[in-house]
Amino acid sequence: MTTPNVHSHRHLEQPATRMESGRPPVKPLNTVVEACPPSGIRRFFDIARQMENVISLGVGEPDFVTPWRIREAGIWALEHGYTTYTSNNGLLPLRERICARLQQRYGASYDPATECLITVGVSEGLDLALRVLLNPGDEVIVPEPCYVSYVPMVRFAGGVPVLIPTGSTDGFQIDPERVEAAVTPRTKALLLGSPSNPTGSVQPREVLQALVDLANRHDFYLISDEIYDRLTYLGEHICMASIPGARERTIVLNGFSKAYAMTGWRIGYACAPEPIATLMTRVHQYTMLCAPHIAQMAAIEALDHAEGDVEHMVADYNRRRRLFVNGLNRIGLDCHEPAGAFYAFPSIRRTGLDSETFAERLLMEERVAVVPGNAFGASGEGFVRCSYATALPQLEEALERMGRFVTRIGLACLLAFGVLMSGMARADRMLFAPDGAALPPDSFRLEYAINPERRNASFAWAQYASPDGIEMELHRLDLERDTKNRYAFNLQYPLLQDLGATPALSVGARDLTLTGQERLSLFFAAGKSVPLSDRQARLVKELRWSAGIGTSFFNGAFLGARVRFRGGLTVITELVRYRPNVALAFPLVRNLQARAYSFDGNLFFGLNYALIR
Amino acid sequence: MRQILTILEQNALATPAQIAAQTGIDVETVTRQIAQWEREGVIRRYKTVIDWERLGEEQVWAYIDVKVTPERGVGFDDVAERIYRYPEVRSVYLVSGAQDLRCVVVGKSLREIADFVAQKLATIDRVTATATHFLLKRYKDDGEIFAETEEDHRLMVTP
Numbered sequence: 067m068t069t070p071n072v073h074s075h076r077h078l079e080q081p082a083t084r085m086e087s088g089r090p091p092v093k094p095l096n097t098v099v100e101a102c103p104p105s106g107i108r109r110f111f112d113i114a115r116q117m118e119n120v121i122s123l124g125v126g127e128p129d130f131v132t133p134w135r136i137r138e139a140g141i142w143a144l145e146h147g148y149t150t151y152t153s154n155n156g157l158l159p160l161r162e163r164i165c166a167r168l169q170q171r172y173g174a175s176y177d178p179a180t181e182c183l184i185t186v187g188v189s190e191g192l193d194l195a196l197r198v199l200l201n202p203g204d205e206v207i208v209p210e211p212c213y214v215s216y217v218p219m220v221r222f223a224g225g226v227p228v229l230i231p232t233g234s235t236d237g238f239q240i241d242p243e244r245v246e247a248a249v250t251p252r253t254k255a256l257l258l259g260s261p262s263n264p265t266g267s268v269q270p271r272e273v274l275q276a277l278v279d280l281a282n283r284h285d286f287y288l289i290s291d292e293i294y295d296r297l298t299y300l301g302e303h304i305c306m307a308s309i310p311g312a313r314e315r316t317i318v319l320n321g322f323s324k325a326y327a328m329t330g331w332r333i334g335y336a337c338a339p340e341p342i343a344t345l346m347t348r349v350h351q352y353t354m355l356c357a358p359h360i361a362q363m364a365a366i367e368a369l370d371h372a373e374g375d376v377e378h379m380v381a382d383y384n385r386r387r388r389l390f391v392n393g394l395n396r397i398g399l400d401c402h403e404p405a406g407a408f409y410a411f412p413s414i415r416r417t418g419l420d421s422e423t424f425a426e427r428l429l430m431e432e433r434v435a436v437v438p439g440n441a442f443g444a445s446g447e448g449f450v451r452c453s454y455a456t457a458l459p460q461l462e463e464a465l466e467r468m469g470r471f472v473t474r475i476g477l478a479c480l481l482a483f484g485v486l487m488s489g490m491a492r493a494d495r496m497l498f499a500p501d502g503a504a505l506p507p508d509s510f511r512l513e514y515a516i517n518p519e520r521r522n523a524s525f526a527w528a529q530y531a532s533p534d535g536i537e538m539e540l541h542r543l544d545l546e547r548d549t550k551n552r553y554a555f556n557l558q559y560p561l562l563q564d565l566g567a568t569p570a571l572s573v574g575a576r577d578l579t580l581t582g583q584e585r586l587s588l589f590f591a592a593g594k595s596v597p598l599s600d601r602q603a604r605l606v607k608e609l610r611w612s613a614g615i616g617t618s619f620f621n622g623a624f625l626g627a628r629v630r631f632r633g634g635l636t637v638i639t640e641l642v643r644y645r646p647n648v649a650l651a652f653p654l655v656r657n658l659q660a661r662a663y664s665f666d667g668n669l670f671f672g673l674n675y676a677l678i679r
Numbered sequence: 680m681r682q683i684l685t686i687l688e689q690n691a692l693a694t695p696a697q698i699a700a701q702t703g704i705d706v707e708t709v710t711r712q713i714a715q716w717e718r719e720g721v722i723r724r725y726k727t728v729i730d731w732e733r734l735g736e737e738q739v740w741a742y743i744d745v746k747v748t749p750e751r752g753v754g755f756d757d758v759a760e761r762i763y764r765y766p767e768v769r770s771v772y773l774v775s776g777a778q779d780l781r782c783v784v785v786g787k788s789l790r791e792i793a794d795f796v797a798q799k800l801a802t803i804d805r806v807t808a809t810a811t812h813f814l815l816k817r818y819k820d821d822g823e824i825f826a827e828t829e830e831d832h833r834l835m836v837t838p
Contacts, residue, residue, distance in 0.1 A: 105838065107836055107837070107838050108836075110835075110836045111834060111835050111836035111837075114835040114836055115834075115835050120835065122835045122836065124835060124836035124837070125833050125834070125835070125836065125837055126837045126838050127833055127837055129831065129833070131829050213838065214838045215838065263838075381682070381685070385682070385686065385701035385702065386701070388700060388701055388702065388703050389697070389700040389701045392700050393700070435835055435836055437836060458701075462697075600705045600706075601705070
């Protein structure tokens with residue numbers, strides 16, 4: 067996360083600046099802490115705070131106030147003088163209730179007397195866990211994007227974070243193979259949060275089991291941050307300690323902040339096998355003494371009587387989750403379905419902006435605050451975190467503003483000639499009709515087809531899109547018997563992306579070098595994906611039309627349509643030079659498609675290979 | 680399906696599209712279900728919660744307890760009917776305890792309500808006593824808190 071340069075640079079400068087300000091020179095502070103950059107979230111907070119009419123989707127806490135019965139219990143405790151220390155590991159009645167609840171909900175059993183510790187939020191629990199597990203230089207594997215505190219806390223505890231990336235294609239699942247590849251003799255623990263802040267993803271049972279197996283095989287501990295356990299919308303939460311083989315090497319961290327909307331009370335708990343819990347209590351006893359007494363009293367009330375409040379809040383989050391995630395996908399920000407927490411983590415790659423620029427411009431131009439994904443680790447780049455713990459009308463308004471922003475970015479590309487454009491609709495035209503979208507930058511496509519009846523009749527082409535989006539194409543068409551000069555070099559340039567209200571637009575030229583049979587033709591093409599109703603979406607993945615106009619070879623207007631069905635089949639039709647062509651494409655393996663064409667009434671069979679970024 | 684009602688109970692103006700987006704149920708099903716509930720009387724009416732006082736509108740609300748001698752065969756029903764037919768009577772309940780019927784009456788002034796009690800209520804046969812309580816301040820009404828609501832104390836951006 068930090069480069070040593072930054073650190074040594076500061077190191078040199080600091081004494082000098084201090085001298086200038088008239089203070090005496092002092093020894094440098096702790097190098098580990100100094101090397102740790104301030105949270106990326108902080109910067110955004112400072113900007114957003116000074117603006118008016120901001121809808122903040124940047125808040126990492128519930129928008130509910132603590133349910134009244136819990137607050138009332140806190141007031142009662144305060145009035146009756148529960149203002150003293152408690153025992154170091156917390157009030158026994160609270161620990162008993164926590165352990166009973168873990169047993170009843172997840173089948174994880176802990177002894178309230180020796181294996182449960184009340185902490186000042188999960189934050190303290192995590193700090194304690196790392197401190198008792200790590201010796202200087204021990205490695206902790208942290209899948210990212212992850213909560214902002216994980217990496218600094220590992221470092222503060224003298225450990226070395228080993229980050230492994232996860233991605234949106236599989237809903238930010240942890241790949242156990244990647245974890246295993248990162249294991250070294252120094253690996254001491256794996257730290258994960260599920261449901262996750264910032265991605266909202268939930269690790270499925272198979273992944274958890276695989277991680278537990280790895281932990282046993284390579285002998286390392288598991289630190290499981292389960293603060294969002296109750297906010298699980300698809301399926302049931304699985305407590306790490308309930309996975310067979312996990313308990314003896316697992317520390318479960320949880321608390322009251324999210325489920326009971328009690329962030330400001332600072333109360334959480336840690337459950338671990340006795341030897342670990344004993345050491346954690348020891349550190350806690352010397353550094354914190356105990357968690358706030360009043361908060362502990364309120365937490366007892368929360369466990370005893372606030373189940374209805376929790377269910378009400380969870381149902382409410384779930385409604386907003388559906389609305390917001392659908393909305394994001396509708397305005398063109400692809401978002402995997404988050405199964406837990408209250409965050410959506412949409413990809414913003416289509417806009418061509420990096421996540422900080424996106425967040426900053428969205429805030430400045432539309433007054434919506436989101437958190438750039440790179441605040442949560444390098445693999446969060448290209449995403450932003452949006453919290454839907456925000457009132458429904460505000461969420462709807464935020465979606466509208468974001469949609470406007472995304473559409474504007476799409477239009478801005480028209481002006482920003484040469485701007486890098488990424489993740490555009492897959493260029494998949496059939497033979498001649500351009501569909502408005504070029505290949506995404508740095509992508510490559512090869513196609514070859516033959517007519518089985520006539521050995522010589524075949525066609526092949528290679529397309530490559532340069533990093534700034536210009537598509538170059540070399541093709542060889544041998545469709546009729548007596549054609550000469552069959553090679554042609556073509557160019558296509560994308561003007562607009564298919565985003566929000568704008569269709570994809572491109573301009574291009576065929577047979578640019580005048581060496582082919584076609585003669586130079588210029589064209590202009592547009593294409594757009596059609597929004598699908600729920601019923602249609604069950605059958606069809608994408609429906610796209612295109613239209614355009616071109617000179618000489620194209621001889622006027624041309625039309626096209628492409629339907630990608632669920633299950634893989636794609637049907638492409640076009641009307642070019644006033645004759646219809648049809649192609650069927652079916653995926654064989656990853657990048658390879660088998661295709662059948664009816665071209666000018668002749669049948670061709672071929673293969674299409676695409677390496678699309 | 681119950682979720683649809685939960686949403687409508689909070690906001691009667693929620694459109695089928697909005698409800699569909701929040702519940703994941705498709706729009707046609709939501710529309711059909713709401714229409715069915717309307718037919719069946721599960722959804723009785725769509726109302727607006729209004730804070731008339733904020734508008735400066737003078738309104739006097741009175742909770743009037745009525746003691747009634749019940750009659751064989753009809754109990755309290757006929758008396759209740761004679762009362763609830765007046766449009767200024769908002770609600771009529773049969774309740775346990777010292778009194779029998781509890782009525783909510785709305786008028787423009789104290790005088791108007793006093794007249795209503797003296798001339799209409801007290802004169803009904805078998806009504807033996809009335810006790811009128813005037814509403815002084817509305818804190819919470821039908822689940823809606825009328826006193827100032829809590830502010831959002833959260834910071835703009837937090838981890």
